[in-house]
Amino acid sequence: AQSVTQLDSQVPVFEEAPVELRCNYSSSVSVYLFWYVQYPNQGLQLLLKYLSGSTLVKGINGFEAEFNKSQTSFHLRKPSVHISDTAEYFCASGGSGGSNYKLTFGKGTLLTVNP
């Protein structure tokens, strides 16, 4: 079974500072990886995804993530955060065909951007 570990439950940063949210996955087969963002009292919105190809993936709102197969990681980064980036971020993994496209989610990282 797949598992996803988000190494930090909370990450406080100051505005305009860089941030990295860490995610490790476990899977013995080809894996798809995703980052979702959830703003307060809203649903989940896809931030970016890795399906195949380039290991550096760019998403919305200036976020990017790097797929590292040897370290089984998919860390999310942003060079300069804004107050509006305050939200909870979820990493998720899914397998290739035969899995009914199910996703396994991490427990989330709450990013708080302070002025």
Add this chain to the structure above:
Amino acid sequence: DAGITQSPRHKVTETGTPVTLRCHQTENHRYMYWYRQDPGHGLRLIHYSYGVKDTDKGEVSDGYSVSRSKTEDFLLTLESATSSQTSVYFCAITRTGNEQFFGPGTRLTVL
């Protein structure tokens, strides 16, 4: 987004009563999912469907049942609600490549 609506958006009920949550999609996607979200647990899959009348259990299916009689509707039923089922429930669909899109959620409180 993705033409997914959930109803009701908020519900307060009492222990022991039956509750049905509805997920409706307008894009004719085959796969649909029900998750619950609780602090410190992220999202956990309750049940999913891979077609009309085709459903299967997720990791936290005890106390829940589902039905899908039409492509566009996926119903989640709590036969006898308990306080441990107080949660936010999200419906999702898959478009392509495992990418899931989520509905706005239903906040359920069981007193």
